[in-house]
Amino acid sequence: MSGLGETTARLAGLRKAMEHPPGPGDDAGLTEVRGFGFNPGGLRMLAYVPAGLAPNAPLVVVLHGCTQRAGAHARSAGWITLADRLGFAVLAPEQRNENNPNRCFNWFEPVDIARDSGEAASIHAMSQHMVRAHKLDPARVFITGLSAGGAMTSVLLATYPETFAAGAVVAGLPFGVARNAQEAFGAMHGGTRLDGKALGGRVDRAAPPPRRRPRLAIWHGEADAVVVSGNAQALARQWAAYLRLDEQPDEVQARARWTRSVWRGSDGEPIIEMNLLAGLGHGTPLAASGVDPIGQAAPFMLEAGVSSSLEIARFWGLAPPEAAAQAEAWSDLGPAPSSHEPRSRRLGDKIMATISPHVPEGVQQVIAKALTSAGLMG
Numbered sequence: 001m002s003g004l005g006e007t008t009a010r011l012a013g014l015r016k017a018m019e020h021p022p023g024p025g026d027d028a029g030l031t032e033v034r035g036f037g038f039n040p041g042g043l044r045m046l047a048y049v050p051a052g053l054a055p056n057a058p059l060v061v062v063l064h065g066c067t068q069r070a071g072a073h074a075r076s077a078g079w080i081t082l083a084d085r086l087g088f089a090v091l092a093p094e095q096r097n098e099n100n101p102n103r104c105f106n107w108f109e110p111v112d113i114a115r116d117s118g119e120a121a122s123i124h125a126m127s128q129h130m131v132r133a134h135k136l137d138p139a140r141v142f143i144t145g146l147s148a149g150g151a152m153t154s155v156l157l158a159t160y161p162e163t164f165a166a167g168a169v170v171a172g173l174p175f176g177v178a179r180n181a182q183e184a185f186g187a188m189h190g191g192t193r194l195d196g197k198a199l200g201g202r203v204d205r206a207a208p209p210p211r212r213r214p215r216l217a218i219w220h221g222e223a224d225a226v227v228v229s230g231n232a233q234a235l236a237r238q239w240a241a242y243l244r245l246d247e248q249p250d251e252v253q254a255r256a257r258w259t260r261s262v263w264r265g266s267d268g269e270p271i272i273e274m275n276l277l278a279g280l281g282h283g284t285p286l287a288a289s290g291v292d293p294i295g296q297a298a299p300f301m302l303e304a305g306v307s308s309s310l311e312i313a314r315f316w317g318l319a320p321p322e323a324a325a326q327a328e329a330w331s332d333l334g335p336a337p338s339s340h341e342p343r344s345r346r347l348g349d350k351i352m353a354t355i356s357p358h359v360p361e362g363v364q365q366v367i368a369k370a371l372t373s374a375g376l377m378g
Contacts, residue, residue, distance in 0.1 A: 026069045026071065026072065027046055027069070027070075027071040028069070028071030028072045028074070028075045028080075029048070029071065029075065029080070030046040030047060030048045030070070030071040030074065030075075030080075030090070030092055031046065031047055031048070032044060032045065032046055033045040033046070033047050033126075033129070036125060036126050036129040037125040037126075037128070037129055038121055038122070038125040039122045039125060040117060040118055040119075040121050040122060041099070041106075041112060041118045041119030041120070041121065041122035041123070042096060042098065042099055042122070043093045043094060043095060043096065043099075043119060043122045043123065043126075044070070044093070044094040044095075044096060045091070045093060045094075045126045045129075046070045046071050046074075046091075046092040046093070046094055047089065047090065047091055047092070047130060048074070048080055048083060048089065048090040048092070049089045049090075049134055050083050050084050050087065050088075050089070053087060053088075053089060053134065054087060055135045056135065056136065056137045057087055057088050057089060057134075057136055057137060057140075058087075058088040058089070058136065058137055058140035058141070058142065058318060059088060059089050059090075059091060059127065059130050059131060059134075059136045059137075059140070059141045059142070060079060060083070060088055060089070060090050060091070060142050060143070060144065060313075060318075061090075061091045061092075061093070061123065061126075061127055061141070061142065061143040061144070061156075061164075062074045062077065062079050062090055062091070062092045062143075062144055062145065062149075063092075063093060063105060063123070063143070063144070063145030063146070063148075063149030063150070063152050063153055064092070064094065064095070064103075064145070064146065064149050065104075065145075065146040065147035065148055065149050065150075065171075065300055066100075066102045066103060066104040066147060066148050067102055067103055067299075068103065068146075068299075068300065069094065069103075070092035070093060070094035070095075071092055071094075072298070073092070073146065073149075073301075074090055074092045075295075075296070076284075076286075076295055076296045076297075076298045076301045077146070077284050077286070077295050077301060077308075077309050078286065078288075078294035078295035078307055078309040078310065079309055081294055081295070082294065082309060082310065082313055082318075082319070086313060086318050086319055088140075088318060089130060089134055089136055091126055091127055091130050093122065093123050093126055095119075099119075104147075104148035105119055105145075105148045105149055105151070105152040106118070106119055107148055107151035107152045107154070107155055107173070107178075107184070108151075108178035108179060108180060108181060108183060108184035109179075109180075110179055112155075113152075113155045113159070113175075113176075114159065114206075115159040115160065115206065115207050119152065120152075120155050120156060120159050120160070123152070123156055124156065124159075124160050124163060127141055127143075127163060128163075138163075139165060140165055141163055141164055141165060142164060142165060142166050142167065142168075142316050142318075143156050143157065143164050143167045143168075144167060144168035144169070144170065144309075144312060145168075145169065145170065145172060146170045146171055146172070146283070146284050146300065147170070147171050147172060147226070147227060147282065147300065148172075149170075149172070150169040150170050150171055150172020150173070151169075151172045151173040151175075153167050153168070153169050153172060154167075154169055154172060154173065154174055154175040154235065155175055157175070157203075157214050157216065158175040158176070158202070158203040158206040158207065159206045159207050160207065161207055161210035161212065161213055161214055162207075162210045162211050162212065164214045165212070165214060165215070165316070166214050166215035166216065166217070166315070166316050167214055167215075167216055167217070168216070168217040168218070168219065168308075168312040168315070168316075169216070169217075169218050169219070169235060170219045170220070170284050170285075170308060171219070171220055171221065171224055171226070171227050171282055171283065171284070172227065172231065172235070173187055173188065173227060173231045173234075173235065174192065174199055174202075174231065174234050174235040174238045175199075175202055175203055175206065175238065176199070176202035176203070176206070177192045177194070177199075177231075177234070187231065188226065188227045188228070188231075189228060190228065190230075191228055191230030191231050191234055192230075192231070192234050194234070195237070196237035196238060196240060196241040196247050197241050199234060199237055199238035199241060200237075200238050200239075200240070200241025200242040201241070202238070203238060203239075203241075203242040204242060213242065213243055215270070215271050215272065215315070215316075216235075216239045216271075216272050216273075217272075217273045217274075217275070217311075217312050217315045217316075218232050218235055218236055218272070218273065218274040218275065219232075219275045219277075219284075219285060219308045219311075219312070220232035220274075220275070220276055220277070221276075221277050221279070221280025221281050221282065221283070221285070221302070221304075222276055222277065222278050222279065222280065223278075223279050223280055223281050224280070224281055224282045225281065225282065226281075226282035227282060229276060232274055232276060233274070235274075236249075236261070236263075236272060236274045239272050240263055240272060243263075243265075243271060243272065245263050245265075245271065245272070246263075249261035249262055249263050249272075249274070250262055250263055250264045251264075251332065251333070252333040253330040253331065253332055253333060254330070254331045254333055255330060255331070257277060257278040257279060257280075258275065258276070258277055258278070258306065259275070259276045259278075260273060260274070260275050260276075260330070261273070261274040261276075262274075270315065273315055275308070275311070277304055277306070280302060280304055281302060282300060283299075283300035283301055283302040284300065284301050284302065284308055284309070285302060285304035285306055285307070285308040286301055286302060286303050286304060286306075286307060286308070286309075287303075287304070287305055287306050287307040287310070288301075288303055289303065294307040294309065294310055295307060295309065
């Protein structure tokens with residue numbers, strides 16, 4: 001319970017420091033939209049449409065974390081910069097203090113996480129309004145979120161799979177792991193013990209059989225003390241089961257502090273991507289400094305040397321692939337071996353023996369820790 005108390009106190013302190021009615025400055029240059037339609041969750045709608053946006057452009061829905069304002073979060077994460085650069089519209093729903101005193105999306109309340117109900121229905125109605133009002137491409141609607149917004153992203157992908165082509169969850173949680181605040185804090189701090197089949201079943205039952213099943217990118221810091229990184233692995237297991245993929249990834253790649261696990265579809269294209277960053281706490285990974293800065297460091301917006309937003313846009317097909325020189329910086333740890341071998345043999349001694357002659361001892365330790373955290377090494 002100490003973890004629950006500490007987290008509640010931290011959020012309450014941040015809320016008190018930031019609590020005041022939203023004004024134009026809080027919206028960070030985004031425009032509030034009223035009268036967008038069905039709003040059972042009582043949320044605010046903010047939008048950003050670049051000047052001269054071409055018809056049939058994509059839409060990116062961006063969900064903020066607790067205590068954050070929607071506009072400031074979208075701008076700090078780099079989504080407004082990328083919208084101007086890559087040519088898409090941004091929808092940024094905002095929670096109200098009346099719904100949640102810490103301005104968290106209620107990703108654990110049954111009324112808010114069911115199809116055509118509560119906050120999930122409000123966010124869906126906003127996305128449909130954006131598509132109609134700005135003549136956007138209904139086949140290229142994407143959604144991402146941080147923390148509680150990441151957990152609500154899981155909700156929207158599960159309850160409206162026909163609407164979203166792909167999503168990205170940053171420091172969030174799987175769908176359906178909590179039905180009240182107490183269970184929510186338990187999942188945040190301890191993860192879930194449900195296996196992939198049980199987790200995938202919860203997504204299967206959340207909506208009628210979809211015409212398509214969304215692709216998913218996952219980003220999480222391994223030093224996250226607010227939402228433990230075990231939730232990233234649980235989310236990957238959930239989505240692998242939902243997409244009828246093997247629980248183990250097809251390949252694992254690594255850089256110095258960044259491990260990427262990839263599950264591929266029948267066409268060979270990445271369909272799930274899990275990114276774990278060693279030493280990173282709770283927040284959105286940014287590359288806010290350097291030659292091409294994207295985003296701005298702020299509470300829960302963390303300089304990491306990599307822009308998760310840009311990488312997510314690449315995964316979705318909105319940004320060009322990595323340059324060849326940058327792609328070569330990955331160390332290929334090989335495909336996931338057959339599931340009948342013991343886990344320690346599959347991605348244990350074999351992998352470490354392969355990389356040991358080529359990387360320093362400190363890097364070996366980082367890679368071993370990342371693989372263990374990802375559940376790919378005993």
